[in-house]
Amino acid sequence: MIPSQFDYVRVSTVDEAVAALAEHGEDAKILAGGHSLLPIMKLRLAVPTVLIDISGAQELNYVRVDGDQVAIGAGTRHHDLEKSEVAQAEVPLLPHVASRVGDPQVRHRGTLGGTVAHCDPASDLPTALLALGATVVVAGPNGRREIPITAFFLGFFETAMEEGELIVELRVPRTGSAGWGYEKFTRRENDWPIVAAAAVHLPDGSVGVALANMGGVVLRAEAVEAALAEGKSIEEAAALAAEGTSPSSDMHADVEYRSHLARLLTQRALKVAAGETEASTAESTAA
Amino acid sequence: MQVSMTVNGQQRTDEVEPRMLLAHHLRDNLGLTATNIGCDSTSCGACTVIVDGLTVKSCTVLALQAEGSEVTTLEGLSTDGEMHPVQAAFRSEHGLQCGFCTSGMVMASIGVLADNPNPTDREVREGLEGNLCRCTGYHNIVQAVLKAAEAGPAAGQVPSSQQEVSA
Numbered sequence: 001m002i003p004s005q006f007d008y009v010r011v012s013t014v015d016e017a018v019a020a021l022a023e024h025g026e027d028a029k030i031l032a033g034g035h036s037l038l039p040i041m042k043l044r045l046a047v048p049t050v051l052i053d054i055s056g057a058q059e060l061n062y063v064r065v066d067g068d069q070v071a072i073g074a075g076t077r078h079h080d081l082e083k084s085e086v087a088q089a090e091v092p093l094l095p096h097v098a099s100r101v102g103d104p105q106v107r108h109r110g111t112l113g114g115t116v117a118h119c120d121p122a123s124d125l126p127t128a129l130l131a132l133g134a135t136v137v138v139a140g141p142n143g144r145r146e147i148p149i150t151a152f153f154l155g156f157f158e159t160a161m162e163e164g165e166l167i168v169e170l171r172v173p174r175t176g177s178a179g180w181g182y183e184k185f186t187r188r189e190n191d192w193p194i195v196a197a198a199a200v201h202l203p204d205g206s207v208g209v210a211l212a213n214m215g216g217v218v219l220r221a222e223a224v225e226a227a228l229a230e231g232k233s234i235e236e237a238a239a240l241a242a243e244g245t246s247p248s249s250d251m252h253a254d255v256e257y258r259s260h261l262a263r264l265l266t267q268r269a270l271k272v273a274a275g276e277t278e279a280s281t282a283e284s285t286a287a
Numbered sequence: 288m289q290v291s292m293t294v295n296g297q298q299r300t301d302e303v304e305p306r307m308l309l310a311h312h313l314r315d316n317l318g319l320t321a322t323n324i325g326c327d328s329t330s331c332g333a334c335t336v337i338v339d340g341l342t343v344k345s346c347t348v349l350a351l352q353a354e355g356s357e358v359t360t361l362e363g364l365s366t367d368g369e370m371h372p373v374q375a376a377f378r379s380e381h382g383l384q385c386g387f388c389t390s391g392m393v394m395a396s397i398g399v400l401a402d403n404p405n406p407t408d409r410e411v412r413e414g415l416e417g418n419l420c421r422c423t424g425y426h427n428i429v430q431a432v433l434k435a436a437e438a439g440p441a442a443g444q445v446p447s448s449q450q451e452v453s454a
């Protein structure tokens with residue numbers, strides 16, 4: 001399978017990327033790791049006429065502490081996030097979740113900005129970023145602006161980015177040694193989640209909880225968060241995990257089973273985050 | 288467009304269409320047909336090669352994305368007629384049946400051993416999660432990787448004229 005023809009533009013800075021987006025208009029697409037875009041181009045589900053390759057923009061590759069946040073460049077590959085000592089010490093949920101994406105070859109190419117921009121409801125890192133209450137920094141013709149991640153994922157493969165903008169950075173709070181849990185249910189180890197739940201204790205004392213594949217976008221489990229804030233037990237709160245979700249039915253799971261998984265995985269993630277139980281491994285996961 | 292990369296230690300410059308995939312460039316332009324294309328959809332790992340020290344599925348990388356890179360394919364593994372430790376272990380442990388997945392398995396295994404020179408059985412299986420064998424000979428493949436690990440650091444490297452493999 002070969003994509004249809006396109007022009008290829010290589011940029012080495014964010015400014016060049018913004019200029020190229022302005023020049024080529026809406027038929028142009030950013031190419032980062034290419035591990036979501038190239039497969040759909042090979043299937044001709046996407047037919048951009050220009051690809052703007054940002055993978056050579058070194059200024060987008062970093063994981064660093066910035067005040068009370070960790071700032072991560074959009075070009076950071078899943079593999080680099082997984083191995084980042086800064087991330088492991090400051091926000092360990094993220095490197096763990098990075099290690100659960102796809103397989104090693106995929107993690108060697110896929111980038112954080114790419115997975116956020118792609119906006120797949122089943123994606124792992126966006127779920128973790130949502131639980132963390134991340135900020136998405138985008139650059140465009142009018143400079144940079146910050147979008148709270150809770151306002152970023154608008155619908156199925158639709159984000160709050162405007163035409164001509166690209167993601168340059170993700171910012172998350174430093175959670176340090178605070179508890180976190182990520183429970184991903186798959187049929188095979190390297191698959192996308194059928195459902196996944198992320199839970200993390202945040203510096204403001206709240207617990208962030210988010211779900212993958214329970215609707216058209218990754219979702220914040222607001223009912224669970226509210227119940228925890230009111231002092232409800234983990235069991236009571238997790239029982240609300242499917243509230244306000246709209247999961248689909250497919251060959252892997254129907255709505256009822258996905259709702260069950262959401263409650264179960266949320267409970268497990270919260271218990272791991274609270275230090276009550278160990279994280280499930282691929283071998284021990286059963287639902 | 289023009290693309291230049293170092294393939295198995297040799298500098299190569301060619302004219303390619305932007306949509307040309309690295310797997311096709313290696314096979315069709317450079318004649319390096321050890322790299323197989325199986326699923327053509329990033330699932331099976333048959334097309335795995337090493338680019339700048341990291342294993343990648345070459346059916347999902349544009350040739351142009353390898354501009355300026357060091358690329359190693361199966362053809363680049365042996366030195367002076369001596370098989371790479373991973374190749375030798377696949378032979379001695381009979382880590383193949385029809386052989387279609389083998390090139391990708393060998394390349395991915397080098398990546399696994401670069402990341403973790405002394406893996407357990409479980410860690411080998413996890414490290415090879417992106418590679419499928421339709422003959423399902425996984426047991427011997429895992430044995431081969433464990434055997435290759437006995438050769439020490441060389442098992443996680445490609446020949447010295449070339450790149451260092453990091454993971």
Ligand SMILES: Cc1cc2nc3c(=O)[nH]c(=O)nc-3n(C[C@H](O)[C@H](O)[C@H](O)COP(=O)(O)OP(=O)(O)OC[C@H]3O[C@@H](n4cnc5c(N)ncnc54)[C@H](O)[C@@H]3O)c2cc1C
Pocket residue numbers: 029030031032033034035036037038039074075100101102103106109110111112113114115116117118122123124125165166167168190191192193328329330
């Ligand atoms: C076999 C396989 C298994 C996978 N398994 C999983 C999994 O288990 N869990 C999971 O979460 N993901 C999985 N993925 C997806 C993987 O994480 C992708 O790499 C990721 O979703 C996209 O990142 P990318 O850098 O490759 O983006 P690309 O494919 O380059 O781009 C994806 C989209 O984002 C846009 N884009 C990219 N970067 C930017 C930017 N900085 N600003 C604005 N727009 C941008 C592109 O224009 C395109 O529309 C898998 C992929 C494959 C091929």
Ligand code: FES
Pocket residue numbers: 323324325326327328329330331332333334335344345346347
């Ligand atoms: S041919 Fe590339 S992953 Fe199967």
Ligand code: FES
Pocket residue numbers: 383384385386387388389419420421422423424
């Ligand atoms: S040996 Fe036949 S596909 Fe693996």
